[in-house]
Amino acid sequence: MFTDAPSPTARFIACVIVSFLVISVDHQHQQLAALRSAVAMAVYPLQYLASLPVALVDMAARNLASRGSLLQDNEQLVAENFRLKTRTLRFEALESENGRLRALLDSSTERGEQSVVADLLAVDSNPAAQKIVIDKGSRDHIYVGQPIADAHGILGQVVQVAPFSSTALLISDARHAMAVQVNRTGLRAIAVGAGRSTELFLSFVPPKADVRVGDLVVSSGLDNRFPAGYPVGVVTGVSLSPGEPFARIVVKPSAQIGSSHEVLLVWPQLRPEPPAGMP
Secondary structure (H helix, E strand, O other), rough: OOOOOOHHHHHHHHHHHHHHHHHHHHHOOOOHHHHHHHHHHHHHHHHHHHHHHHHHHHHHHHHHHHHHHHHHHHHHHHHHHHHHHHHHHHHHHHHHHHHHHHHHHHHHHHOOEEEEEEEEEEEEEOOOEEEOOOOOOOOHOOOOOOOEOOOOOOOEEEEEEEEOOEEEOHHHOOOOOOEEEEOOOOEEEEEEEOOOOOOOOEEEEOOOOOOOOOEEEEEEOOOOOOOOEEEEEEEEEEEEOOOOOOEEEEEEEOOOOOOOOEEEEEEEEOOOOOHHHHH
């Protein structure tokens, strides 16, 4: 039986001829469209299953890429937000500094004094001393004894001068004293530091002197060092002790001792004026 069967070549040629005939008939008369559609429908599940792994891998890759991109974008947004917040804080600090400088210059202009603004470099770490270091020195024509102030009142005086910096003794230091007067009555006294930034004492005030809580104390100018009329502080306490020759009067400094970042170096009119190039 196997010997009488057609040879493989004959069978191949027969299949080719039949294929061309079927293709020709389908091309001219579309007789096999329904069969082709049925075969495609039957094969579709196999095609879907065959392509599913590739689709899943592609979807996972896209998800990973999207997640990575989102994480990167989120990191960039966080960094940008941090930079913007930092810039906002810097603008706020500059605006605050600008306000302080304007107040300093205005306080000097109102009194017609020559002045220059200096920045605070350091605060004396010794708790028994009330001193600060500023960034102006002899090259800026600063002199020993020169008064310093802030926008609110007298702050102290220069006690040591170097070429590029100076050391100032604050009015709150226990070794500091200055001539003052009560603005309401003109009563003269000496304001002495209490060793604390929140208090001064008025010395040599008679017990019957007219001094009240809330009175403004200003510099009198009689010490030939501090210009007259600058605020020194406000009276916060008046007490009389039996047997004491003088009243105990407590004054709260007007200057913001301990929180000032800029100070005003003043050339009183009783001193030689600074060079013409200075403010």
